[in-house]
Amino acid sequence: METVVFYVFAALALAGGLMVISFKNPVSSALSLVLTLFSTAVLFVLLLAHFVAVIQILVYAGAIMILFLFTVMFLNLKSEALKFESKHLGFKVSALLVILLFVGYFASLGFKKGLFLSNTSVSEMEGFGxxxxxxxxxxxxxxxxxxxxxxxxxxxxxxxxxxxxxxxx
Amino acid sequence: MNIGIEHYLVLSAILFVIGAYGVLVRKNLIIVLMSLELMLNAANLAFIAFSRASGDMTGHVFMIMSITVAAAEVAVGLALLVSIYSHRESLDIDILKLLKG
Known part of the structure; x- marks a missing residue:
């Protein structure tokens, strides 16, 4: 059950993230960001962080996104203000590669140390989250x-x- | 059955990569700010995951602080954006290279 919920909402979060960076219209991007933030809040509940999940929905998906949408509507963007020539393909590919290099380096460091991954039974304590x-x-x-x-x-x-x-x- | 913490960390890393890619590649200032939010959110997920793994609630407190900083950052960023748009009628971040001293 928990596994199914995790994978469904992880997929939704990733889909929302990809939609944020691919839509042309800022309003569509903002609504996709709400999808990501909400899915993350569900994952917080899975991690027993109930209070933080509520805060996430109230403050992030509520207040901050309203601020974004309010600004977009306040600016009253003309359609030509939304047309941008996109960056070169070479720039995009190299940006992605550089990011993957950095994140992959730190991820490999973390997984090599092993940390305290994998045991999740520690935190069944009273009042957690x-x-x-x-x-x-x-x-x-x-x-x-x-x-x-x-x-x-x-x-x-x-x-x-x-x-x-x-x-x- | 429980899912290991690694799953959450990998998801967090992927979300961070998506956000960082958006910050570097998109030219619309609003969407760059939203990608920044995506990166902060990915970091928050990692905080909560580690907090669960270690049974220590400091991660939750840090995440609340991080939300506060994100809210302040968005407010200042959007104020700058409104100011830029009223001056130049454009949200292209490349016009900001005129700022160079």
């Missing part, structure tokens, strides 16, 4: 980073207002 569990970890062990996050958000808000403001002169 629930609101209480994540909250306890967040507010006891990581209180300072959590507070610093608010400064980051404040800086982002001020930055956005300054950048997007209409210049009057």
């Amino acid at each position: 629930t609101v209480q569990g994540v909250g306890t970890t967040l507010f006891l062990d990581y209180l300072l980073p959590f507070e610093l996050t608010s400064i980051l958000i404040l800086v982002a808000i001020i930055g956005v207002v300054v950048i997007a403001k209409k210049r009057s002169n």
Whole structure:
């Protein structure tokens, strides 16, 4: 059962990812990205990360994607603004090869070390991934980073207002 | 039956490759930002997978931080995008080479 769910949603996530980078229209890309984020949220549930899965849907698939769609509609793009000459085939192939080289190198390093892959029975502990569990970890062990996050958000808000403001002169 | 953590890590790596390819190859600024989101999401999946494998919830906390940073980054990126579009009527990232000093 779990295997079937994993493979179905992994395939959906990959299909969504491929659609994000292949559609011409940003709105179609945004909706494909929602598909990927939602499938990832299902995989989080499989990994017993229930609270994080809810956060993923609320914040990522909800707020961030609304922000994208809102911007696309706010810009009121003309159809010629969406026409781009694509990069050369040689550039595309070499970009893909370079990325595969880097990712493959790090993946091979990880798999050579073996890490602690394969045993998944460790975490059947009490409260793993629930609101209480994540909250306890967040507010006891990581209180300072959590507070610093608010400064980051404040800086982002001020930055956005300054950048997007209409210049009057 | 349980699926090994490797499956999630491989999926995460493939999603990361797709995202990085989109960042390098697409010329539409909005889609480049979305590909960045794809890469961050792939990293989050790896965090959660390792967190499950080690039975430690630090990965969940880190993922929440990562979502916060992603939200801030998207907000600033889209503000820049609106500003660029109102100046140049185009979303082509190649016009940004005019920024070089």
